[in-house]
Amino acid sequence: MTLLRRLTDRAARAARVALIASCALGAVIAHAQDHCGPLENPYGPFDYRDYKDLRGRERAGTPISLVEDTHFLEACEAMIRCAAGVPGGEFDYTLRVFPNHHRALLAMARLADRYKAAVAPNARYTPACYFERAIRWRPDDIVARMLYVIYLKDHNAPEAARKQFDAIRQLAPTNPYTVYNLGMVALDLGDVDFAVEAARRSYGAGMVHPELKQRLVALKRWGDADEQAVQALQAGEAASAPSGAASAAPAASAPAAPASAPVKP
Structure with missing residues (x-):
């Protein structure tokens, strides 16, 4: 066999290997997408953030009212009793209409943990899949990502938590x-x-809840220099605030949730 023939055969084999590898990678990606399901739904999907703060008349007749007032009642969220079905099915319905519904994401994760199951009873996907669907739906939803970080950390997936x-x-x-x-x-x-x-940054912008500072003090990572930095930021905020607006503190001053559940959706 000539040198040219051997090189040609090697190139052909390399091309076949590359093609197989490419197809395998595509199959893995397609399998992951199929595994966590399409986002298309007969009703919705909608962005939870657009509706979660609606109250009273603003809320009446909206998708959030139609879903939460039937499928995601507080008693159902607490896994006590659901009006139209069982918790897993109702959480799944809510998350197909609102893939980034923060409270439903937490509820689905708690339900799976309660049963020590990869997939909660009457659910379609794993909790991780529901989080992935939320992020696929709205990649800029910081709350959904933060909840996912906590879920991954608590379920021994530190590398994935760090990525999020x-x-x-x-x-x-x-x-x-x-x-x-x-x-x-x-x-x-x-x-x-x-x-x-x-x-x-947070204390400089008006946060008053002490737990983060207390944890840093316990680690000996918070001192006078940090307090001075906070005061300087607060002074800058006060100087840049419009006249008469200094008393309008941001929502950030509300007490934060514990580290195990850092966000109160």
Whole structure:
């Protein structure tokens, strides 16, 4: 066999291997998408963030009212009694209409943990799949990603948790409440430097809940320099605030949830 023939055969074999590898990778991706299901739904899907704060007349007749007032009642969310079905089916229905419904995501994860099951009874997918669907639906939903970080951390998937945490950092949240909770999550993941930065920013913007600072003090990572940085940020905020607006504190001053559940959706 000539050298040219051998090289040609090697190139052909390499091309076949590359084609097989490419097809295999495509099959893996397709399988993952099929496994977590399409987002298309007979009703919706809708972005939970557009509806979650509606109250009274604003809420009446909206998708959030139609779904929550029938399928995601508080008693059902608490896994006591559902009006139209069983918790797993009702949570699934809610998450197909609102893939990034924060409370339903938490409820589905709790239900699977209660039964120690990969897939909760009467659900379609694993909790991780529901989180993945939420992120596929709205990649910029910081709350959904943060809840997913906590879920992954609590279920011994630190690398995946870090990936989602890094994605949140790339989104560069500015809301003080979100920044505070991100600092709490950072401590859970062992990223103390980021937690200090988040604490400075959130307290400088008006956060009053003390737990993040207390945890940093316990680690001997909070001192006079940090308090001075907070005061400087607060002074800057006060100087830039419109006249008469200084008393309008941001929602960030509301008490934050514990580190195990950093966000109150």
